[in-house]
Amino acid sequence: MSTPSTSGRKDAQRNRLRVLKTARALFAERGDDVQMPELARAAGVGVGTVYRHFPTRQALVEAAAEHRFAELAAYAGTECRSRPELGGGLERYLTRVGEVLAADRGLSAAIEAARGTSETEPRGPALAELEAAIEVLIADGKAAGTLRADVTVADVYMLVGALSATIRTGSGDWKRFIDLAMNGLRTA
Amino acid sequence: MSTPSTSGRKDAQRNRLRVLKTARALFAERGDDVQMPELARAAGVGVGTVYRHFPTRQALVEAAAEHRFAELAAYAGTECRSRPELGGGLERYLTRVGEVLAADRGLSAAIEAARGTSETEPRGPALAELEAAIEVLIADGKAAGTLRADVTVADVYMLVGALSATIRTGSGDWKRFIDLAMNGLRTA
């Protein structure tokens, strides 16, 4: 509507991204109660286009989740390691995660709602990347003598999940959660 | 229709409880996808009766949540304190919570779904009781010198929420979570 030409084949990818970003924004704002036609309208495309790129509402939510996840993974792999000599890369990482999630509780809610009763967590491609990055942060911490020797990626992953829930449900001060969690990971 | 009168107030209470227990059982088994008419049938009453006692589906879910919560509170107040000289009352409590929640992931999911995008957590009457009980467990721990001096009820409450999410989503080994959490609460 504001952009003059809606274009053709070439920027199908651009459309996909547009939908994805609109979805993130709308979910962030209003949680799970966003309907497909409305979302399409907000993205400036027809519902059909949304469904072309994401065959199911759930698929769209998952893609939004993955999108945010990828950002978090990228952060873990770059900024957090930037000054390893300072130590505390892991803590900086968790804090960053907290900030992102806190700014975006609606999306978390939508993701949670979409999970429904499904038993398994979806494992997107960004996950492997994230795990590798966290591995490094853990190694740094152990090298600096600040982390317990038995800390694993699985531990951190679990704590991120717990942090996310804490923020989403507002069951407490998430900075305090990180504080306690880091304390739990540190050498006695 | 032909039976003169099916009794009075006493049956009403019995019905309320029947519905509540059926709800806990069905939610536990199938999560949020339980429909009101079906639930009514399972409880052996009509939908109307369910609605007489719980004006809304959400109200019923909240009641089920409170019901479970009350059990947890009772446990904190009794068994966990039973042998304070042993120490570790708080850890025993968290473990108990974990066991109950792990046996009951469906109900957690239903509760979570019912919360929807609502900002605030419902605070039922059992909460005060629980807080008092936890206060005591914390005091015990501090007296035994095992807990950090700054640990509060809010901390524990937050950790219980995080534990619940960890179990519900299956994002990791919840016993390990308790391990890390307790480590975080302990004196350095």
Place this chain on the structure above:
Amino acid sequence: MSTPSTSGRKDAQRNRLRVLKTARALFAERGDDVQMPELARAAGVGVGTVYRHFPTRQALVEAAAEHRFAELAAYAGTECRSRPELGGGLERYLTRVGEVLAADRGLSAAIEAARGTSETEPRGPALAELEAAIEVLIADGKAAGTLRADVTVADVYMLVGALSATIRTGSGDWKRFIDLAMNGLRTA
């Protein structure tokens, strides 16, 4: 809307019938392009009520088919045999079928559309009844020496189907079809 009270439990059956009759009428008039909400409105009930009685659009169409089928079966069992000494019971029956179907081409179209690509024909309870009645008509004809000795119920059933298609598609004069068909069934 015109009837003062919509009543409760007792005339659920009355509602079912009302929906069924409305369906027959609407399908007769407009063929397959009748939508559920519209049909419900025409029947003076909500869509939900329609779906309570007929879990699927297809189920409703099938019920309408069966309803008409039952009428045809009843006719075969009664009027057509009324004066066997006249002979020609089978022909009178086919003619009657033709009249009913000709007055009701829309329903035939809806039924056909609902069948879709499905391989098998639905066999409702009226079918057995019809077959028994036709058996008798055939026996009458053979006794009167007018029908070929090898004529079976399956033949007649097949011819009824063919007659139905002839009428529905308007591919010719159905009375002529009956003429030819009867000629085909008669002794040389």
Place this chain on the structure above:
Amino acid sequence: MSTPSTSGRKDAQRNRLRVLKTARALFAERGDDVQMPELARAAGVGVGTVYRHFPTRQALVEAAAEHRFAELAAYAGTECRSRPELGGGLERYLTRVGEVLAADRGLSAAIEAARGTSETEPRGPALAELEAAIEVLIADGKAAGTLRADVTVADVYMLVGALSATIRTGSGDWKRFIDLAMNGLRTA
């Protein structure tokens, strides 16, 4: 885009035929539930190309119908008359029709679905040809003294329609249908 020019008019005809044949094949296999984009893909062209040649899905189905119809007409005009002294040209023709339709029930279903509630049958160019051919077969039969004197092309056309329906719906043994039909057409 890089290829200078993909030829001119000749390819267009080739494409038309390609689409038509693909349509026949796909409809034969899956009945009416074939989508335009899918059909286009199967034909190795874009949807746009399909629409260039057939302005409407219905038009394509009709073209497929006509295509098959033309084959049937050709057969009536050639092989069936090949040895008129044998008699039974009409029966041989109907049998051939039956064989073709039986191998192709899906297309019949698609044609039927496309007709929808429309009152009139489409009359393609092959029809006149067919009628002429049948006229001859009928004349042969009458000359041989095997057909009733009042048999018309319209009768045969109607019977072909009925035969088609019998095969499509599977309501009986279509060879038996031909048997009865021929018997109906024969002199007493």
Place this chain on the structure above:
DNA sequence: GATGAATGAGGTTTCATTCAT
């Protein structure tokens, strides 16, 4: 002429809740 991404009006079905009996 060909391509295929985009469109968006519809259509079926679900299920929390109401209310006549």
Place this chain on the structure above:
DNA sequence: AATGAATGAAACCTCATTCAT
């Protein structure tokens, strides 16, 4: 107080058709 049939507002998704490239 209990019953359960009825309600009807949604909400998702499909797919024939268009048109910019």
